[in-house]
Amino acid sequence: MTTTPASCDDPWMVTSTPSPGTTDDKLDASPLGVFLVRSAVGxxxxxxxxxxxEEESLLSRDQVRKALVTQQDxxxxxxxxxxxxxxxxxxLDEGERAFLGLVLSIVGVQQSYLAAVExxxxxxxxxxxxxxxxxxADNDRIAIGTRM
Structure with a gap:
């Protein structure tokens, strides 16, 4: 599947074209989400x-997308x-803020206490x-058991 920005005028819209023989049943997400995962630098x-x-609801909010996603060059x-x-x-409510804070900690731009999981x-x-x-695991394709 190939995902590209639909136009420079509307950076939030993304078109997707399935490649022959390619299936993405794991990434059942918005085309923008799929594009951003694939274009991640590290x-x-x-x-x-x-x-x-995977969380879906935060990335579907306009205010979150506008704060996070930008078009450069x-x-x-x-x-x-x-x-x-x-x-x-x-x-955001406490749960949403805690989740986003932990995600930002993964990137390394913010520190978040593990107590936020509560x-x-x-x-x-x-x-x-x-x-x-x-x-x-330093590997984004690690096999995770069914209980996880």
Whole structure:
């Protein structure tokens, strides 16, 4: 599957074209999310973006996308530092803020206490734990057991 920005006028819209013989049943997310995961520069960026794509609801909010995603030199990119600076102005509840803070910690632009996991629901906790395992393994394709 190939994903590209639809136009320079609308950086939030992304078109996707499936490549022959390619399936992405694991990345059942918005085309923008898939594009951002694939265009991530390093392992930490990719793991953090995968977590946001898996969580779905935060990346679907306009205010979060506008704080995180920007277009530089015609290429869509994530501005993690900008998101870190706006974390408390995005009208997020405690669980959403805790999740986003932990994701920003994975990238390395913010420090977050592990005690923040107490504000996560089960689904977000699972996403954060998978991301931490990927990070610790230094491999974003680690096999994770069915209980995780």
């Amino acid at each position: 392992l930490r960026d990719r793991i953090a973006m995968q977590a946001l794509v 015609g290429v869509m990119t994530c501005r993690w530092e900008g998101m870190s600076g706006r974390l408390y102005t995005l009208e 504000y996560l629901d089960e689904r977000r906790l699972e996403i954060v734990l998978r991301a931490m395992i990927r990070l610790a």
